[in-house]
Amino acid sequence: MNAAQFLTIFISAVFIYNVILSRFLGLCSFIAISKETKPALAMSLAVMFVTTMSSIITWFIYRFLLIPFNLTYLRTISFILVIATFVQFVEMFIRKISPPMYRFFGIYLPLITVNCAVLGVAVLNVDMFFVNSKAVAGSFYYSTFQGICVGLGYTLAMLLMSGIRERLDLANVPKSVKDFPLAFIIASIMSLSFMGFNGFRF
Amino acid sequence: MKKLFYEFLKGIIKENPTFVLVLGLCPTLAVSISLINGIGMGIAATFVLLGSNIIISLIRNIVPERIRIPCFIVIIATFVTITEMAMKAYSPALNRALGIYVPLIVVNCIVLGRAEAYAQKHSVLNSLFDGLGMGVGFTLALLLISGIREILGAGKILGFSIIKGFEPVFVLGMPSGALLVIGLLLGFFNVLKNRKI
Amino acid sequence: MSNRLIVSVFPHLHKDESVSKVMWTVIISLIPAGLAAIFIFGTSALWVIILGVVSALTTEGVLQVLTKRKVTILDGSAIITGILLAYNLPPKVPFWIPIIGAFFSIAIGKQVFGGLGQNIFNPALVGRVFLMASWPKYMTTFTKPASFDAVTSATPLALIKEGSVLENISYLDLFLGKRAGCIGEVCILALLLGALFLLLRGYISWHIPMTYIFTVAAFTYIFGPKGLFSGDWLFHILSGGLILGAFFMATDYVTSPLTYKGQVIFGIGCGIVTAIIRLWGGYPEGVSYAILMMNAATPIIDRYTKPRVYGRE
Numbered sequence: 001m002n003a004a005q006f007l008t009i010f011i012s013a014v015f016i017y018n019v020i021l022s023r024f025l026g027l028c029s030f031i032a033i034s035k036e037t038k039p040a041l042a043m044s045l046a047v048m049f050v051t052t053m054s055s056i057i058t059w060f061i062y063r064f065l066l067i068p069f070n071l072t073y074l075r076t077i078s079f080i081l082v083i084a085t086f087v088q089f090v091e092m093f094i095r096k097i098s099p100p101m102y103r104f105f106g107i108y109l110p111l112i113t114v115n116c117a118v119l120g121v122a123v124l125n126v127d128m129f130f131v132n133s134k135a136v137a138g139s140f141y142y143s144t145f146q147g148i149c150v151g152l153g154y155t156l157a158m159l160l161m162s163g164i165r166e167r168l169d170l171a172n173v174p175k176s177v178k179d180f181p182l183a184f185i186i187a188s189i190m191s192l193s194f195m196g197f198n199g200f201r202f
Numbered sequence: 203m204k205k206l207f208y209e210f211l212k213g214i215i216k217e218n219p220t221f222v223l224v225l226g227l228c229p230t231l232a233v234s235i236s237l238i239n240g241i242g243m244g245i246a247a248t249f250v251l252l253g254s255n256i257i258i259s260l261i262r263n264i265v266p267e268r269i270r271i272p273c274f275i276v277i278i279a280t281f282v283t284i285t286e287m288a289m290k291a292y293s294p295a296l297n298r299a300l301g302i303y304v305p306l307i308v309v310n311c312i313v314l315g316r317a318e319a320y321a322q323k324h325s326v327l328n329s330l331f332d333g334l335g336m337g338v339g340f341t342l343a344l345l346l347i348s349g350i351r352e353i354l355g356a357g358k359i360l361g362f363s364i365i366k367g368f369e370p371v372f373v374l375g376m377p378s379g380a381l382l383v384i385g386l387l388l389g390f391f392n393v394l395k396n397r398k399i
Numbered sequence: 400m401s402n403r404l405i406v407s408v409f410p411h412l413h414k415d416e417s418v419s420k421v422m423w424t425v426i427i428s429l430i431p432a433g434l435a436a437i438f439i440f441g442t443s444a445l446w447v448i449i450l451g452v453v454s455a456l457t458t459e460g461v462l463q464v465l466t467k468r469k470v471t472i473l474d475g476s477a478i479i480t481g482i483l484l485a486y487n488l489p490p491k492v493p494f495w496i497p498i499i500g501a502f503f504s505i506a507i508g509k510q511v512f513g514g515l516g517q518n519i520f521n522p523a524l525v526g527r528v529f530l531m532a533s534w535p536k537y538m539t540t541f542t543k544p545a546s547f548d549a550v551t552s553a554t555p556l557a558l559i560k561e562g563s564v565l566e567n568i569s570y571l572d573l574f575l576g577k578r579a580g581c582i583g584e585v586c587i588l589a590l591l592l593g594a595l596f597l598l599l600r601g602y603i604s605w606h607i608p609m610t611y612i613f614t615v616a617a618f619t620y621i622f623g624p625k626g627l628f629s630g631d632w633l634f635h636i637l638s639g640g641l642i643l644g645a646f647f648m649a650t651d652y653v654t655s656p657l658t659y660k661g662q663v664i665f666g667i668g669c670g671i672v673t674a675i676i677r678l679w680g681g682y683p684e685g686v687s688y689a690i691l692m693m694n695a696a697t698p699i700i701d702r703y704t705k706p707r708v709y710g711r712e
Contacts, residue, residue: 028224092268164695177389182385185382195688196672196676196691373532
């Protein structure tokens with residue numbers, strides 16, 4: 001376990017292979033919720049929480065359940081079940097704590113379950129930190145950290161996008177590209193600019 | 203009968219899952235690099251959508267509200283597994299072409315989205331036609347996007363090179379290009395919509 | 400909704416001037432670099448500039464007519480975009496590159512946002528990055544200066560990226576522009592003349608360019624190839640598109656922060672990203688990407704560096 005690996009994970013997940021702008025996982029919620037900064041930040045925190053916790057839980061399941069019983073092919077199904085259950089808990093929690101926010105999120109809260117970013121990071125952790133069905137040294141910490149960083153990358157993209165869209169709210173945008181088309185075009189340009197980090201090597 | 207036909211039709215234009223509801227984008231962008239992938243994915247997703255809509259509608263009164271999402275997921279995952287196995291058996295080439303995106307239908311927002319928003323509130327027959335319409339709409343959207351991306355971005359159709367001397371626009375094969383194509387298509391459809399009114 | 404009233408967009412001019420006058424002054428400041436480009440690279444450079452400008456003007460005019468807006472092509476902003484895009488291209492690119500690039504710059508980089516003053520990203524850079532991703536082969540084929548046959552040569556930054564040793568390039572060569580590169584970026588002397596003109600007349604302030612350049616110098620000095628504090632920072636300042644970018648593109652009013660504090664943050668951010676890409680990224684040059692990324696961050700920067708309103712908490 002070394003610091004360089006942590007640094008690489010951080011830079012990869014947040015900038016080079018930004019979960020939304022490079023891997024385009026998590027787009028549905030990104031396009032829908034990034035209109036204003038406050039909800040965007042709230043959604044980002046929720047997603048980061050889910051990615052981190054599910055990284056942890058799925059790590060345990062993979063390490064202590066799937067590998068010993070030779071059930072690694074059940075990876076996708078078991079991971080998605082874990083994530084779905086966990087999101088359901090988060091949903092109940094938010095509903096209790098803040099009903100207006102719950103109503104605001106609407107369909108997009110249960111959709112964190114199928115937020116490709118969440119399943120994506122779980123699968124990525126397994127691919128990166130388990131070799132030949134054995135856990136790499138420190139893989140638990142790497143996996144958890146990667147879960148956090150993917151959440152951070154999501155937050156970064158959301159923050160930038162919401163700032164931009166809030167400013168454009170005041171602008172006299174052509175009617176046909178208002179809202180969604182423009183959001184995609186902005187995401188396209190952001191994705192282009194993040195490509196500058198391609199081929200990054202420490 | 204007319205009502206059922208309407209349920210089907212709305213998935214294609216009025217409530218097209220990709221261009222109007224803006225759902226299911228992750229796999230759309232990833233898969234739409236070539237026409238073959240687009241068609242294959244569209245058909246697979248339609249099958250899953252049909253199956254899951256029907257079953258979920260059937261059991262909608264039995265499932266407790268609190269655990270509905272995990273239940274839906276299990277049902278969807280089952281259909282995805284069936285699709286995957288069928289594809290491996292009857293069309294291994296397509297399976298290889300689509301790769302990990304077949305299991306990723308599980309996280310296709312359209313499938314869960316329709317289950318949550320429609321199938322759990324409507325009758326089986328309605329859900330069937332809704333699923334069919336959404337699936338066809340999704341497939342058509344995929345065809346359009348992957349057509350543009352393959353022809354302009356790689357200079358090919360279905361893997362065959364066309365026009366010599368044409369410099370393909372590489373960026374269309376990348377995430378950025380995909381986002382651009384969708385953004386421009388959405389804008390284009392808006393223009394059409396505004397003209398009608 | 401109170402924040403709707405506070406932040407205003409370009410132009411907020413202190414003098415009693417029109418948008419046009421500002422634009423045309425900037426165009427004048429860009430002329431030295433253009434003349435240098437033609438002198439160093441020949442008529443192909445002239446063609447690139449002309450094609451870029453004409454394409455930009457045409458695109459803007461047509462789009463404004465189609466969207467039933469006022470046609471403002473004579474205000475000079477489209478011309479600047481065309482020129483800047485051209486300056487970011489290698490000299491012997493096929494004719495359609497500047498045409499498509501300028502079209503994309505104006506259409507997607509500017510008009511889609513609602514036109515002048517409302518774009519988030521620097522239009523010329525949007526076009527350039529699009530071209531780079533779409534036709535990398537043409538965008539990275541450079542010619543040796545003062546030779547009018549198609550002898551390709553790599554830019555100094557590209558050579559460093561590959562690890563080759565630089566031969567026969569002195570600081571003076573870099574300063575005057577005797578090197579391979581994009582047509583508007585190579586002649587530092589000409590660029591600085593134009594920049595000085597803008598600075599003295601008060602059209603741009605020193606905050607962004609100075610912080611940008613200083614940050615790049617600091618980073619490249621500290622993280623040198625032979626261990627810490629061994630970097631050749633002067634080389635880095637004079638190479639690539641840094642001077643062109645720092646003085647003429649990062650300073651674009653519309654796409655950079657409003658307050659001086661924000662501008663300093665912007666400059667430092669651009670510098671950090673540019674340095675990181677140059678030192679450890681896959682591409683030899685990072686100026687375009689850095690500026691675009693900081694453009695994206697500008698709304699957030701503005702939000703958190705709003706000047707305090709007296710009388711309120």
